[in-house]
Amino acid sequence: MRVVFEKRKxxxxxALIFVPVVSFIISLFLTGILLLIFRTNPLKTYAGMFAGAxxxxxxxxxxxxxxxxxxxxxxxxxIAFRLRFWNIGAExxxxxxxxxxxxxxxxxxxxLPAPLLLPVAIIxxxxxxxxxxxxxxxxxxxxxxxxxxxxxxxxxxxxLFSEGLYYGPxxxxxxxxxPGTRMFPEAAWLPRFSGRAHAGLWFAIIIGxxxxxxxxxxxxxxxxxxxxxNQKAARCLGVGIGKNILLALLLxxxxxxxxxxxxVTAISHRLQQGLSIGYGYTAIIVAWLSQLNPIxxxxxxxLMAALLVGGDQVQMTMGLPSAMGLVLQGxxxxxxxxxxxxxxxxxxxxxxxxxxx
Amino acid sequence: xxxxxxxxxxxxxxxxxxxxxxxIGEIYTERSGILNLGxxxxxxxxxxxxxxxxxxxGNLFLAVFAAMGVGALLAALHAFLSITMRANQVVSGLSIxxxxxxxxxxxxxxxxxxxxxxxxxxxxxxxFHSVAIPGLSRLPIIGAVFDQDLLTYVVFLLIPxxxxxxxxxxxxxxxxxxxxxxxTADAMGVNVSKIRYVYTVLGGMLVGLGGAHLSLxxxxxxxxxxxxxxxxxxxxxxxxxxxxxxxxxLGAIIFGGINAVQFRLQASGTTIPAAYLNMAPYLxxxxxxxxxxxxxxxxxxxxxPAALGVSYMREDK
Numbered sequence: 001m002r003v004v005f006e007k008r009k010x011x012x013x014x015a016l017i018f019v020p021v022v023s024f025i026i027s028l029f030l031t032g033i034l035l036l037i038f039r040t041n042p043l044k045t046y047a048g049m050f051a052g053a054x055x056x057x058x059x060x061x062x063x064x065x066x067x068x069x070x071x072x073x074x075x076x077x078x079i080a081f082r083l084r085f086w087n088i089g090a091e092x093x094x095x096x097x098x099x100x101x102x103x104x105x106x107x108x109x110x111x112l113p114a115p116l117l118l119p120v121a122i123i124x125x126x127x128x129x130x131x132x133x134x135x136x137x138x139x140x141x142x143x144x145x146x147x148x149x150x151x152x153x154x155x156x157x158x159x160l161f162s163e164g165l166y167y168g169p170x171x172x173x174x175x176x177x178x179p180g181t182r183m184f185p186e187a188a189w190l191p192r193f194s195g196r197a198h199a200g201l202w203f204a205i206i207i208g209x210x211x212x213x214x215x216x217x218x219x220x221x222x223x224x225x226x227x228x229x230n231q232k233a234a235r236c237l238g239v240g241i242g243k244n245i246l247l248a249l250l251l252x253x254x255x256x257x258x259x260x261x262x263x264v265t266a267i268s269h270r271l272q273q274g275l276s277i278g279y280g281y282t283a284i285i286v287a288w289l290s291q292l293n294p295i296x297x298x299x300x301x302x303l304m305a306a307l308l309v310g311g312d313q314v315q316m317t318m319g320l321p322s323a324m325g326l327v328l329q330g331x332x333x334x335x336x337x338x339x340x341x342x343x344x345x346x347x348x349x350x351x352x353x354x355x356x357x
Numbered sequence: 358x359x360x361x362x363x364x365x366x367x368x369x370x371x372x373x374x375x376x377x378x379x380x381i382g383e384i385y386t387e388r389s390g391i392l393n394l395g396x397x398x399x400x401x402x403x404x405x406x407x408x409x410x411x412x413x414x415g416n417l418f419l420a421v422f423a424a425m426g427v428g429a430l431l432a433a434l435h436a437f438l439s440i441t442m443r444a445n446q447v448v449s450g451l452s453i454x455x456x457x458x459x460x461x462x463x464x465x466x467x468x469x470x471x472x473x474x475x476x477x478x479x480x481x482x483x484x485f486h487s488v489a490i491p492g493l494s495r496l497p498i499i500g501a502v503f504d505q506d507l508l509t510y511v512v513f514l515l516i517p518x519x520x521x522x523x524x525x526x527x528x529x530x531x532x533x534x535x536x537x538x539x540x541t542a543d544a545m546g547v548n549v550s551k552i553r554y555v556y557t558v559l560g561g562m563l564v565g566l567g568g569a570h571l572s573l574x575x576x577x578x579x580x581x582x583x584x585x586x587x588x589x590x591x592x593x594x595x596x597x598x599x600x601x602x603x604x605x606x607l608g609a610i611i612f613g614g615i616n617a618v619q620f621r622l623q624a625s626g627t628t629i630p631a632a633y634l635n636m637a638p639y640l641x642x643x644x645x646x647x648x649x650x651x652x653x654x655x656x657x658x659x660x661x662p663a664a665l666g667v668s669y670m671r672e673d674k
Contacts, residue, residue, distance in 0.1 A: 005670070038467050086447045145650045148394070148447055149596070149642065152589060156639040164632035281455060288448055323462040330398075330456020334434065337444035337452065345443075 005345040019339035020289050027331035034327070045314055045324070052313020053306035061195030063302065063309045065267065068197075069094065069259040069279045071204035071301035074286030075211055075294055076255030079248050080133075081287050082215070083228045087249065089136060089151030090256040091280025092158035093129040097257025098264045099162045100128030102271035105188035105264070106170065106181060114187040121188050122261045129257015130250040132158060137249035141242040155280065166271050180272030190266035200262035204298065207255065211294035224248055256280065278326075282308075285329055289336060304329060359498055365617045367501035371575055373606070373613035374509045375400070375567040379591040380598060380605040381519050382563025386432070387595055388523065389556040390536040390664040391439055394450025396564050397588025398457020399431045403568025405461040405477065408579045409468040411572075412482035420483075421508075421569050428565020429558045431457060436557040440550050443668040454588065465579050477579040484577040485570075506574045508566075519602035532556060536662030539669040549669050567591070593642035596649065599660040612638050 032042035053063045073090040080087035104112075104121035112120060136150035165181075172182040192198040215221035226234040227241055235241060259279065264271055282304050289303075290296035311325025379396055386393045403424035411420035435453055438444040469477040485506035493503035523529040532552060534542040539549045571583050590612055597611075598604035619634040653661075 088447070088451065139647060143647060143650050144654060145646050148392075149592060149646055153593070153639040153642045156586060156589070157636050157643075160632040160636045160639075164630045167632060168630045281451065284448065284451055285455070321463045321466040323459040323466075326455060326459025327463055330452050330459055333448070333452035333455070334438065337438045337449050338442040340444055341442045 002350045004348050004350060005341065006348040007345055008343075015339070015343040016291055019342060020291070020336060023289075023332055023335035023339055026335040027328060030335075031328050031331050040318070040320065045318060045320065048314045048317055049307070049310025049324070052317070053310040058195055059309065059313070061197040063305045064197040064201055065195070065305075066308050067302045067305035068200040068204055069263055069276070070282055070286055070304050071208065071298050072200070072259035072262070073256045073279050073283035074290065074297045074301045074304075075204070075208055076129075076252040076259075077280075077283045078287040078290065078292040078294065078297055079211070079224075079255075080252040081228075082224050082292055083245055083248055085137070085140070085245060085249060086148045087133060087136075087151050087252055088148060088284060089133060089154050089253075089280070090283045091276050091278065092151070092155035093132045093253040093256035094260035094263070094276050094280055095155075095158040095162050096132040097125040097129035097260030098275045099158070099165065099260075099271060100257070101125030101261035102170075102181060102184070102264050105184035106271075109185045109187065114185075117185065117187040118190060118265060121265055122190070122258065125261025125264075126254040126258040129260060130254040132257070133249045133253020134246070137246050137253075141245055159276075162271060162275065163273075166273070170271065172270075178272075180268075181270045184265065184269050188265055189269055190262055192266060196267060198262065198266035200259070200266055203258060203262065204301070208294045208298045215294060220244075256283070277308075282329060285333055289332065361621065363498055363501050365614065365621060366499070367504070368617035368620060369610055369613040370502065370505060370509060371613075372616050373609035374505075374512050375570040375575060376587060376591060376594060376609040376612060377512045377516065377567075377605050378508075378570060379564045379567035379588070380594040380609065381515060381602045382428075382560035382567070383591055383595045384519075384560075384598065384600050384602050384605065385523075385532070385556045385563070386560030387665055388532050388536045388600060388662055389553045390539060390662055390667065390669070391436065391553055391557050392446045392450065392666040393432065393435055393453075393557065393560065394447060394592065395431060395435055395453025395457060396450075396591050397584055397586070398454035398461070399428050399561060399564045400568035400571070400584045400588045400591075401461035401582070402427050402431060402457045402464075403565035404572035404583050405464045405468070405568075405579060406565070407569035408482055408572035409464065409477055411484070412469075412477065412480055415483050417483055417485060417573065420573060421566060424565040424569035425562040426565070428561040428563070428568070430561075432558045432561020432564070433554075435561075436554045439668060440553050440557075443670060446666050446668070458582070462581055465581065478581070479578070481578065482573075485574040508570045508574060516602060516606050519605075523602060533662075536664055539664050543669075543671065549671075553669075564588075564591075590638055590642075593638070593645070596661070597642075597645055599649075600662065601660065612641075615641070 035042040035045055052059055054060055073094055077087055077090050101121040101124060104124045105117065109117055132154060135154060136147045139145040139150055140147045167179050170181045172180060190198050190200065223239045223244055226239060227244055231241060263275055286297055286300045286304055290300040307325040307328050311322045314320045314324055315322040379400060383393060383396060406427045407420040407424035410423040411417055431453055435449055438449040439446045465477045467475050469475045469480060473480060485508055487504050487506050490503040494500050531547050535547060535549050535552045543549050572579055576583060594605065594608040594612060597608040615637050623631055
């Protein structure tokens with residue numbers, strides 16, 4: 001008996017929904033085994049994580065706080081992935097967006113009317129994210145430079161650039177050596193609606209819905225889909241590939257930049273260490289797990305945030321390393337990746353007598 | 358001045374060792390057509406494993422083998438996902454990095470002794486010490502080359518061996534063929550999947566060994582994020598060396614040198630902030646990539662395996 005993969009004629013819709021759900025269950029199971037090895041009760045751990053993320057309204061607002069940047073960057077990364085452009089630079093785009101928003105908030109308040117300060121800071125942040133994604137996109141479209149590495153390297157450049165600023169010229173002179181800028185004027189604070197949960201959530205939800213419409217109901221969305229599936233066919237049909245990749249990547253970076261702008265204006269109110277705790281990398285999981293569906297990205301973003309917050313919580317209550325959340329995230333991806341094959345292929349068992357030598 | 362050069366050379370070699378191991382490993386993997394972006398996670402796992410084994414058994418060689426084993430296991434997972442299951446290699450590699458860095462930090466807080474709250478951080482374990490080669494280590498300027506730890510000496514030997522294997526043996530020829538043109542290699546009777554599995558796993562072993570060098574020699578001990586982005590530098594070094602193990606040393610010396618010079622500059626109280634100096638390797642990578650891509654499109658092939666990152670499926674022909 002022999003088992004082979006046979007290409008399906010159509011993508012399996014059932015597998016598209018089935019695979020992420022089954023992956024999640026498998027990963028809980030495998031991580032459970034790991035926990036057992038370290039003599040930790042997996043059911044208690046998962047219950048602790050769930051309670052930590054959703055157990056009370058105040059816990060839930062913390063989950064939202066982490067979900068907002070994940071939703072925005074996840075949406076951004078999905079746009080690029082649709083074109084098979086491997087943007088793994090959301091981390092840097094987010095950071096650069098945060099730096100630009102901080103620049104507006106700190107230095108433009110003297111001449112910009114107060115009511116304009118926040119909207120301008122957020123817009124400039126998004127533009128900066130777009131610029132940061134535009135560099136690798138331009139290099140790819142113009143010269144054919146591989147984007148996986150350029151986007152990745154620019155993450156480090158952006159993070160070090162921001163470090164150079166808040167340790168150097170932007171450092172708060174009254175900060176008693178604290179590495180960070182001074183506080184933004186209150187006019188540049190993004191309003192919070194409960195706990196630390198802030199208006200960025202509305203941005204994420206509105207953008208998610210809009211993107212769903214754009215991707216599924218407009219000509220542009222259709223063109224992007226085509227470029228991702230088959231560049232040659234798209235070119236034959238007169239779709240401008242370079243221009244579209246560039247535009248899509250600017251949009252992709254803008255969403256991450258927006259996420260960074262929201263983080264500094266709503267959460268820290270200054271530029272400081274730890275602006276991004278790997279949101280840009282988790283965004284890749286969000287995009288992948290949601291199968292690039294913008295509405296699914298919102299829910300997956302929330303789920304990933306719950307893992308992060310839950311991981312932090314079991315660290316406090318059960319003395320487990322907070323990296324638990326990260327381990328679970330990685331674990332979800334493995335079965336998911338293995339399972340992605342089943343959307344395009346099906347297993348076919350060939351019995352020996354039928355093989356006909 | 359001579360003292361300065363000597364000390365920079367010494368730091369460069371020490372910093373370069375783990376990079377060279379991982380770079381040669383990744384060169385083998387990429388030569389077979391598999392892109393592994395999981396190096397950062399695999400190095401972290403190698404480092405935490407090596408340190409923990411060294412702490413608990415006191416046996417350095419066991420520690421090194423354990424780290425290689427862990428690297429091989431993670432690489433085998435990547436191979437299974439990207440070869441058998443034809444998963445996207447970029448995403449598979451990244452998930453190995455995410456899982457590896459998470460799990461390494463988990464282990465770092467679980468594998469220590471009870472007395473230390475199960476933490477590995479802050480403990481001291483047997484480590485590789487420098488072994489000066491009598492006579493040679495007293496040479497002016499280059500003496501530092503002959504006052505290194507065992508793993509660094511091994512890496513000196515590994516570079517020519519790896520080069521010879523790739524370019525002068527039948528195995529190397531098959532490997533290159535699989536990365537360049539799997540269809541043809543398959544037609545010639547080479548088992549594409551098998552070769553990809555073998556070299557992905559071999560690459561993982563060397564990456565794990567690179568991680569072990571960090572926690573057993575370069576910065577002995579376990580700290581969170583002990584690799585500090587070296588895994589990504591390795592991916593850049595592979596390009597920089599144009600997939601040739603012979604050139605891996607060059608890249609490592611330059612990148613290690615940037616580190617060393619910056620270390621000296623900071624010690625001498627420069628006004629350039631450390632953050633901007635730290636950017637150098639990442640910016641250099643982008644520039645190298647741009648120049649090489651330009652070169653490849655306008656002149657001749659640079660040497661990247663043609664089938665890199667593309668999964669091969671016989672039935673799809």
